[in-house]
Every structure is written in C-alpha cells, then in structure tokens.
Amino acid sequence: MKQISAYLVAFLISLTVFGCGVNSPTQTELPTVEGNQPGLKASDFTLIDLEGNSVSLSSYRGKPVLLNFWASWCGPCVIEMPEIERLGKEMGDQIQIIGINLEESSSLAKAFVESNGLTWTCLLDETGEVGRYYAVSAIPTSIFINAEGIIARRNVGTMNYEQFRQLAQETIAN
Numbered sequence: 001m002k003q004i005s006a007y008l009v010a011f012l013i014s015l016t017v018f019g020c021g022v023n024s025p026t027q028t029e030l031p032t033v034e035g036n037q038p039g040l041k042a043s044d045f046t047l048i049d050l051e052g053n054s055v056s057l058s059s060y061r062g063k064p065v066l067l068n069f070w071a072s073w074c075g076p077c078v079i080e081m082p083e084i085e086r087l088g089k090e091m092g093d094q095i096q097i098i099g100i101n102l103e104e105s106s107s108l109a110k111a112f113v114e115s116n117g118l119t120w121t122c123l124l125d126e127t128g129e130v131g132r133y134y135a136v137s138a139i140p141t142s143i144f145i146n147a148e149g150i151i152a153r154r155n156v157g158t159m160n161y162e163q164f165r166q167l168a169q170e171t172i173a174n
Contacts, residue, residue: 036134038154042145045130047100047123050110055123057098058149064095064171066164067143069125069136071102072112076158077140081116083161087168088120095168097121102139103128144171 036043042065046056057065068084070077088097097120101109106124113122125131134143137156144153144167152171155163 036151038151040151042143042149042151043133045133047125047130048106050106050113050122050124052106055098055121057145060096060098061149062147063093064147064168065145066095066097066168066171067100067134067145068097069100069102069131069134069139069141069143071104071139072108073104074139078116080140080158080160080164081118083159083164084120085118086161087164091165091168094172098123100125100130102131102136142167144168146171146174150174 042057044056044058046054049055057067066084066087068080070081072078084097084099087095099113099118099120099122101122102125104124105126109122109124134141140156140158142153142155142159142164143151144155146152152174153167155167159167
C-alpha cells in the first residue's frame with residue numbers, strides 16, 4: 001500500500017511540475033510559421049469568447065498580452081488560476097490576460113470560469129487549432145506577448161504569482 005501511495009504522490013508531483021499533456025499533433029502537423037516562438041511576431045487568430053463574440057488577438061495590439069492555454073481537467077492549470085487572477089487584479093490594465101480553453105465545450109468552460117470566479121477574458125479553442133498553431137503540447141502553457149506583438153516569453157508548466165508578475169513586468173518593459 002505504501003508503494004502505491006508513493007507512486008501516486010510521484011505522479012501528482014510530476015503533473016504539477018511538468019503540466020498536463022494534450023493531444024499533441026505529430027511532428028509533420030506542427031506549424032512551420034512564425035508566431036509560436038519567442039522573438040517572433042505572434043500570429044493573429046480569432047476565437048469565440050464565453051458570450052459568443054468573436055475576439056482577435058490583433059485587437060489587443062499596442063498592449064502586452066498573456067495567453068494562457070488551459071483546460072478544466074488539468075490539475076496544474078487549476079492550481080495556477082488563482083495566481084493569474086491575482087496578477088490581473090494587481091496589474092490592472094497594464095497587461096491583457098487571455099485564457100484559451102483547449103478542446104472543451106463552451107458550456108463546460110463557462111461553468112468552470114463562473115464557479116471559480118475568474119474575471120479575465122476566456123476564449124474557446126474547441127478544436128485545438130490555435131493550440132496546435134502555437135505548438136502547445138502540454139498545459140498549462142503561458143505565452144507573453146509585448147505591445148508590439150512580439151512573443152517575449154513562453155513557459156510550459158505551472159507558475160506561481162511571482163513568476164507571472166516577473167514575466168509580465170519584463171514583457172511590459174520590452
């Protein structure tokens with residue numbers, strides 16, 4: 001019994017540290033376009049928000065953006081959500097936070113956002129197309145984009161508030 005418990009604890013720790021895997025595309029399906037690596041211009045996309053409105057990344061040009069790819073079933077995603085919420089409240093309109101829910105229904109994502117009191121913009125990537133385009137192979141994945149639309153930083157795995165704040169401030173400064 002102790003051995004099973006030890007394995008379970010090790011598994012849960014690895015999920016927290018390394019994130020949850022998502023259905024990753026095969027190597028030949030990964031995008032070969034600009035827009036998914038630091039130093040490159042972030043490629044535009046349009047997704048639907050929880051109210052059914054179309055929202056494009058380009059509509060936030062001129063303002064730093066944090067894209068956070070997540071799903072409700074992902075434990076590490078859930079762990080960092082209060083940290084992102086705190087970042088949004090403390091940094092106000094200095095950075096636009098956009099959560100991108102991967103491959104879940106709008107009703108499930110909306111219920112999750114409401115029950116957890118999340119106030120940032122949430123977009124629905126029900127097919128995972130934008131996630132694949134940005135080469136998201138594990139969640140949570142956070143992408144920081146500066147005001148000029150250049151990807152400043154990409155992080156795979158759970159972050160705490162201090163890490164989010166530091167990367168947000170670096171993104172704002174650049």
